[in-house]
Amino acid sequence: MISARGIKKQFGDLQVLKGIDLDINSGEVVSIVGPSGAGKTTLLQILGTLDKPNAGDVIINNTSIRDLSEKELAQFRNENIGFVFQFHQLLPEFNAIENITLPALIAGKNKAKSEEKARYLLSFLQLNNRETHKPAELSGGEKQRVAIARALINNPAVVFADEPTGSLDSQNQEELHKLFFQLRDEFKQTFVIVTHDLHLAHLSDREIKMKDGFVL
Numbered sequence: 001m002i003s004a005r006g007i008k009k010q011f012g013d014l015q016v017l018k019g020i021d022l023d024i025n026s027g028e029v030v031s032i033v034g035p036s037g038a039g040k041t042t043l044l045q046i047l048g049t050l051d052k053p054n055a056g057d058v059i060i061n062n063t064s065i066r067d068l069s070e071k072e073l074a075q076f077r078n079e080n081i082g083f084v085f086q087f088h089q090l091l092p093e094f095n096a097i098e099n100i101t102l103p104a105l106i107a108g109k110n111k112a113k114s115e116e117k118a119r120y121l122l123s124f125l126q127l128n129n130r131e132t133h134k135p136a137e138l139s140g141g142e143k144q145r146v147a148i149a150r151a152l153i154n155n156p157a158v159v160f161a162d163e164p165t166g167s168l169d170s171q172n173q174e175e176l177h178k179l180f181f182q183l184r185d186e187f188k189q190t191f192v193i194v195t196h197d198l199h200l201a202h203l204s205d206r207e208i209k210m211k212d213g214f215v216l
């Protein structure tokens with residue numbers, strides 16, 4: 001479902017990705033692991049179309065990213081890709097349901113239908129009584145689950161997560177581990193996760209190991 005071919009990326013003189021080829025199948029939960037500075041986040045940003053490689057191409061669901069204009073890319077991203085970051089990045093002035101439905105409204109979807117889907121996700125994520133809570137009124141684990149619901153609202157083919165358990169305590173980490181697999185089983189989504197969380201990596205269908213800008 002995702003193919004990366006010959007991905008190279010440099011920042012100034014620093015060659016961060018040195019020629020990466022990889023394929024990720026639909027419905028896989030894949031972890032990208034390796035030491036700090038290996039290029040994991042840079043690769044995730046490129047696979048997630050948030051950044052462009054200096055060479056190579058990413059193909060997602062038969063669409064070559066290289067061929068899309070900025071406008072087409074923004075639309076493609078909103079419709080096909082969800083993101084979860086280490087720090088939830090929820091909008092502080094919006095409550096849970098408003099944060100979750102925002103990408104759907106940006107995609108021009110019906111508000112009532114989007115709220116219905118958001119409520120379903122909230123209940124799946126055991127957050128049904130948190131609908132009108134703002135981020136400051138939620139625990140760390142709850143905020144991260146709201147961020148996951150937001151990532152899933154447009155039913156993306158793939159969710160990219162960068163250190164999603166990095167800011168959580170061990171109990172919330174364990175819960176999130178289970179959740180990724182429950183979500184994959186329920187919604188058939190593909191998850192690509194950059195993580196230092198070795199337990200999560202070991203639970204994954206596959207670990208992609210990176211070092212010095214290469215996949216090992």
Ligand code: ADP
Nearest residue numbers: 011014016034035036037038039040041042043
């Ligand atoms: P990892 O996620 O494996 O820790 P990163 O992809 O974050 O690695 O970073 C790899 C290298 O690229 C690091 O040396 C980092 O400082 C550098 N780097 C990442 N992003 C940028 C950027 N926008 N500008 C300059 N250097 C960057």
